[in-house]
Amino acid sequence: MSRRDSRMMLYLGGVASVAWCMVYMAQVHTTMLAPAPLAGAMHLAAAPSDADRVEALLKSMTLAQKVGQMTQIDIGDILYGKSREPALAINRAKVAVYAKLGIGSYFNSPFDANSSPHGRVGWSASEWRVVLNTIAAIYKEHSAVPFIYGIDTTHGANYVRNATLFPQPLALASTFNVDLAYAMGRIEAKDSLAAGIPWIFSPVLGIAMQPKWSRVYETMGEDPHVVSTLGVAVIRGIQSSNASAACMKHFIGYSNPTSGNDRADSIITDFDLVNYYAPPFLAAVRDGNVLSAMETYTSVNGDPVVQSTKLLQGLLRNDMAFDGLLVSDDDEIHRLVAEHHVAATELEALQMVMDHTSLDMNMVSKKHRATSLLLKLVNASTIPEARLDSSVRRILTLKQRLGLLDAPPSTHENLVATVGSDEDRALAATAADESVVLLLNKPVEPVDAVNPKMVLPIQNPNAKIFVTGPLADNKAYLCGGWTVYWQGTDDSDAIPYGRTIKEAVAARFPNVVYAEGVPVLDTDVDANAGPPGSVHAMSAPQAANHSAALALAAAADYTIVVVGEAPYAEKSGDLDDLTLPSGQLEYIAALSRVTTTNVIVVVITGRPRLLGHSLRHVHGVLVSFLPCAGGGDAIAKVIAGDVNPSGRLPLTYPATTGHALPYFHRANVACTEGFKECPVQWPFGAGLSYTTFKYDNLTLSAWRVDKVTGRLRVDVSVTNVGTRAGKEVVLLFLSQKVRRFAVPEAKLLKRFTKIELAPSASTTVSFELSFDDWSFALPQIGHGLNRTAEDGLFHLMIKHDTTCGGAKKNPLCAHFHLV
Missing domain, CATH: 2.60.40.10 (Immunoglobulins)
Incomplete structure (x- = not known):
């Protein structure tokens, strides 16, 4: 879901819808893998008294109030700005208007851009509570049905200041640890509840079939069974208190954009849909009792999912028997006009969605005409009121189950003191430890022919260690997007705790020196430098940094070079080539050329970025798919041998961008003459141990x-x-x-x-x-x-x-x- 600031607002109009996705696969069994027990999973069947209460409330509502319940609005639309005092930021007059309209939900963080005024990094749980309680009080003044607040929570309560930050889902999948997946779901829901937020837009259940895609790190890998099993654990964790609702997303096919670019059309056969893409969603419904779902931005085989009868009605509601709340992704109904080009007007787009699907809630950045357009269609009898009743009934049922219709509603103030607790952060640290994947471990040079020792772990406590690379001394780069801000941040201090890799290594070894060596992106390029026709040339400041770093490497026993990606989310992370930036690869090669030191490469990335020929001359490779706040210490513990690496690849790590296939490709796929297996750098499930x-x-x-x-x-x-x-x-x-x-x-x-x-x-x-x-x-x-x-x-x-x-x-x- 797009979380955009004012500079990136894509559309000024739109209608939002409620669409989530669930897909069933009978082949998914998790009893052998689940913690014993995963208690507290919420059951969908409401008690008769609850159902009666919902029906009575539904019958008392006007058409306008029903339409309002089906609308979800970005919180930015009711704020004056990102004030130092949260209560002063609320536009009370606009909230009152929305309360009278019966607007059913709000979403997002006002700090979703990658910078904040007043030096503020988001709202604390207490500050969130001030805002949401103020809105709730205004709703009460106007006798409005209480709203439900939803937020993107990908790896902990990432929009609540000082909350515990877990590794990103792809890193979590590298642990293959169901208990840790459950713990992440439980803690992110608890910290969100402390902030007054009961609706968690998580987990992502798409299978990562296109490694270039900018949302790979939000998935739990490419394998349907792993995604199913860990996804169910996350859902059970989120819903374990019976006060939070998980939202499975993005239904369906979003994770395989044909071009690799975010939101591109997906071409997927029905066989593949039901056998590979659907199982995680089906498991979420049948084994996880997931309470809500979100549909996807994209089209599948040219059929925009938000208006697809086949996918949202046939597959989700009928085949999977999903009876929970279905919400659209951001402004997706409007995109039927602006992007998909299957409707000429927003009125036509809304009619299509209401006719073709059972979408319940329309997510919009601002109200605009969303409610008035739907009301117009109902008043014109082109949409029957019974269609509204079906959706509003599901919305009210969810609110009832979460205690939001009680008087007063559940507030969970007792949880505020638990946000960012030592116990929670210890679990996140364990997840980071187990997410580290050791993929290459050669003998130490010079090689002892009688008793060779591997380069990792570093066993000499007094070894001279040079730590370098663009990601070595920045905690924010360990976390990626959806961390504090939608796009993440490059501000290391914005991450409230933890250590950088450089700091964590220096805490374990006394003889550590550091130099960045090369920037994360090839930005310091002087077109007038270097020989004619040169492709990559460094400006004078970068060249000086580079030369000094090489001198430090020459004097070291070990060089640890940390490479990877700067943070991104969604479209801003589009790639044409999985290869790491040329400056980083050239730097690794230069380190290998100028010294006989043992070179250890640490890759911090949200997808499998390629190392190419630089692998020929390095001695060790560690990969972690954005371990976040605990990642610096996790990497250092593996390097020092304090932790025996147990991470395994949850996806195939390709050797080239062109041959990027999942491990479960068809048996007749071949990439070379003689029908040999397609070459990969490292296969699914790979990972070494000490x-x-x-x-x-x-x-x-x-x-x-x-x-x-x-x-x-x-x-x-x-x-x-x-x-x-x-x-x-x-x-x-x-x-x-x-x-x-x-x-x-x-x-x-x-x-x-x-x-x-x-x-x-x-x-x-x-x-x-x-x-x-x-x-x-x-x-x-x-x-x-x-x-x-x-x-x-x-x-x-x-x-x-x-x-x-x-x-x-x-x-x-x-x-x-x-x-």
């Missing part, structure tokens, strides 16, 4: 399984044969040898779990598979997501790098037959 885990004794309970009623138990032994404790992510994939309905996937993840073993310890990991795991959904949207399975051979693989069917037998590959 210890070694041995897998053996893979056994299946049967070799022939009834395809409908059968169940298959899988056991595998895992032993820590190294010298230190470690955590391991155990992955189970299936691959269908022949599928007649559609080309099968190369393989597809069906189960995962994370275990921790002491040195020499061993455990047996057990999984159970059934019909949902070897069947597939028929591409019949609107007809119930029926599933079927075919007779035949299946390969079962343990670990991300296991292959089956070759000349050499693999002990981690087994097979069974469906009959």
Whole structure:
């Protein structure tokens, strides 16, 4: 959802709608992966007395009040400005007008730009409460139905000052830790409730199929099962208090823009929609009891989702049986005119949405004509009042469940003191620790032929360490967008706690020096410098910094160079090429050329940015997908060996922009002559440890399984044969040898779990598979997501790098037959 300041206001008119997305997939089971127990999941069925109360209130409302309930307005429309005193910022007269109109919801943060006046960095929970309580009091004066406030909360209550900041969702997915996903949902909802905000626009349940996309870091990776499992955990965490509502988004297909640019059209077959994109949303509905959903900006196969009967009615409401509140993304009804070009006027666009879908709430930046246009259509009898009643009933039901219709409404003032607590930040720090992925670890140079030691962890406490790179000394760069401001910030001090990577490394090693070396972007380019025809030339100040940094590297035992991306959100993050900026890559290459030091590259990024040929000359690579406030210490702890890395890639890390495919691509996809597998830099699930885990004794309970009623138990032994404790992510994939309905996937993840073993310890990991795991959904949207399975051979693989069917037998590959 776009959170724009006055300079980036895209549209001055619009109609907003309520659209969220849920998709069902029977193959998603989380019982093996969920914390025991994930208590407090909210049930959708309201008590009869609650339903009666909602019906009585609905019958008492005028048409205008019903239309108002279906409208959600940006808080910026009722503020004079970002005043030092929150209460003085409220335009009380305008709020009174909106109260009389019955406006049902507000959203957003007034501090969504990337700067704030008066040195203020957002509102604290107490300041938020002043604002929202003032609005509530005005509503009460006019006997209006209480409003519900919604906000984007991607990795903690990122718009509440001093709240605990978790890693971004992609980094959270790298942990493969369901308990941490639940904790993030619980804490971000708690801190938001402390601010008076009960509606959480989270989680993002799109699967990251286009690595160039600027919202990859908001997803939980490319795998449908991982996104389903972690998404359900986040939802259960958010809704655990029965006072907050999660909002799954963005329904559906947004995460695969054809061009890679944000909001571009998605071209997706129905088979892929129901088998890959829908499962996380379906799991959210069936296993997470999610209370609301948001539709997406984009069109799928040329069909704008906000007005799509097929997707919002057929898939979401019918196939998934979602009966919660559906809200549009920002100004999306207006975009039917301005961007999608399927309607000539906003009146026509609104008519389309009301006729074709069951969208409940229209999210708009400002009221403008949103309410008057809808009221005009109802008064003209082109939209029946019963259509309004269906949506308003869902809106009131959500408010009732959250205690917002009580007198007085629930305020949760007791939670203010818990915002940013030590306990909460410790959990976020653990998530950051487990998000770090070690992808390359070569022997220390010069190599000891008898007893080689890996470059990581750095075991010499007195080693001379040079820390450098554009992201080494800035906490804000560890967090990315949706942090304090919509676009994030480059102000390290805006992040209320934590340390930079440089500071955290220096806290653990006494002999640390630092120089930036190169800027994050190739901005210091002097067109008149360098030889004729040169592509990249540094200005004098940058060249001096660069030369001084190389001299420091030459004198060091280890060089830690931290590269990556500056913060961004949505369209501002569009890319043509996944390769890191040339200045950063040239700097890594220069460090490798001028010194024999051991070069360790740390990549802080919101998507898989490519290192190219610079990888040839470095000794270690760590990747973390925006670990945020705890990230500096998390990286330093892994470098020092205080934490054994346990992060694993939740998506494929491509070798080139052109060959960017998910690991579960079709089995007939080939990129080179001879039909060889497409080359990748690192595969899904990759990640190294400082210890070694041995897998053996893979056994299946049967070799022939009834395809409908059968169940298959899988056991595998895992032993820590190294010298230190470690955590391991155990992955189970299936691959269908022949599928007649559609080309099968190369393989597809069906189960995962994370275990921790002491040195020499061993455990047996057990999984159970059934019909949902070897069947597939028929591409019949609107007809119930029926599933079927075919007779035949299946390969079962343990670990991300296991292959089956070759000349050499693999002990981690087994097979069974469906009959």
